[in-house]
Amino acid sequence: MNILAIETSCDETAAAVVSDGRRIIGQAVASSAALHQKYGGIVPEIAAREQLSSILPVITEALSPLTGIPTGPFPADAVDAIAVSAGPGLIGSLLIGVETAKAVAMATGKPVIPVNHVLAHMYANFLETGPEAPQILFPAVSLVVSGGHTELFLMENEQSLRWLGGTIDDAAGEAFDKTARLIGLGGGGGVAIQEAAARYDGNGPAIRLPRPMLHDDTLTFSFSGLKTAVMREWKAVASPDDSIRCAFASAIQEAITDVLVAKTINAASRHGAMSILLSGGVAANARLRLAMAEGLAEAGMGNIGLVTPPVRYCTDNAAYIASYAFFRGNPQDWKNVTAEPDMSVEVES
Ligand code: KG4
Ligand code: ZN
Numbered sequence: 001m002n003i004l005a006i007e008t009s010c011d012e013t014a015a016a017v018v019s020d021g022r023r024i025i026g027q028a029v030a031s032s033a034a035l036h037q038k039y040g041g042i043v044p045e046i047a048a049r050e051q052l053s054s055i056l057p058v059i060t061e062a063l064s065p066l067t068g069i070p071t072g073p074f075p076a077d078a079v080d081a082i083a084v085s086a087g088p089g090l091i092g093s094l095l096i097g098v099e100t101a102k103a104v105a106m107a108t109g110k111p112v113i114p115v116n117h118v119l120a121h122m123y124a125n126f127l128e129t130g131p132e133a134p135q136i137l138f139p140a141v142s143l144v145v146s147g148g149h150t151e152l153f154l155m156e157n158e159q160s161l162r163w164l165g166g167t168i169d170d171a172a173g174e175a176f177d178k179t180a181r182l183i184g185l186g187g188g189g190g191v192a193i194q195e196a197a198a199r200y201d202g203n204g205p206a207i208r209l210p211r212p213m214l215h216d217d218t219l220t221f222s223f224s225g226l227k228t229a230v231m232r233e234w235k236a237v238a239s240p241d242d243s244i245r246c247a248f249a250s251a252i253q254e255a256i257t258d259v260l261v262a263k264t265i266n267a268a269s270r271h272g273a274m275s276i277l278l279s280g281g282v283a284a285n286a287r288l289r290l291a292m293a294e295g296l297a298e299a300g301m302g303n304i305g306l307v308t309p310p311v312r313y314c315t316d317n318a319a320y321i322a323s324y325a326f327f328r329g330n331p332q333d334w335k336n337v338t339a340e341p342d343m344s345v346e347v348e349s
Pocket of ligand 2: 117121146147280281315316
């Protein structure tokens, strides 16, 4: 079954064709991130305008292995359904993907599969992106860490998802993004923190940052206190130079990572997990990946398989939207599909 998927929930415009939820036939991603840099955050109006102009070229490129180059007509015989991120996300952005998907469905008679963008992130782990298919043993505990979400789920098989807990305030990615700005890394977010932390040579001021709820027995996260603490510590430094900035970046990365690792390992132990899946933009973080593996070894849980998508499939793309649609999708008549910016992730099914 070939699914054409469309993703426009935030500042990316992405499309992909995926066969049977795993094999990527074609894909394309356009990002407006650079246009938002000077504003220090995503400007929804700019994101939506860019998506409007890039949606058809991106879909065309994703379909090109099916249509041939130069582009032929829509390959209706080779596409079985149109999946689309229907929420959560920015309403102006979501509408562009959703209405485009509906127009394609109306013209071709194919069903639309509305997809929850956050739940779909974890299906990046099911894609065949390397020489060997990922080995996922169930039950699996899945951590989705993105710009807007920090959530833990239990998967009993490829179809079933149970929400276990999440953040009560800022998401991990949001904490990276806000603290990056505070220490003068502009709109570079988690990537800029990772790069600056890698330059840290171990010398510099002692920076004490909180690890909220680290030792309590809940699967709840809270990251809003981190930015206040970073602001306070940063102001206390008389003349911050690059080496001090790198020390802060390292401390921020360690604080966020410690909490994500502890809570995920706690969830894995409670639910007898055989695998841990990471996904979402923050799962691109090299330190998080390493710390999770180290944490499992230290906890004597090294038998649990740690599965991580390649970095390019952690951040927003449409391949995992198609995978989710294949495993959990509910095909609909296009007339019944709407964008839902506040779609809940607290599922149990
Ligand atoms: O999943 P994603 O691309 O979009 C959302 O659905 O939100 O995640 C974007 C988030 C941003 O907060 C960004 O700073 C963070 O992922 N991110 C990273 C890294 N790459 C992206 N955070 C830490 N380390 C990275 N290498
Ligand atoms: Zn995302």
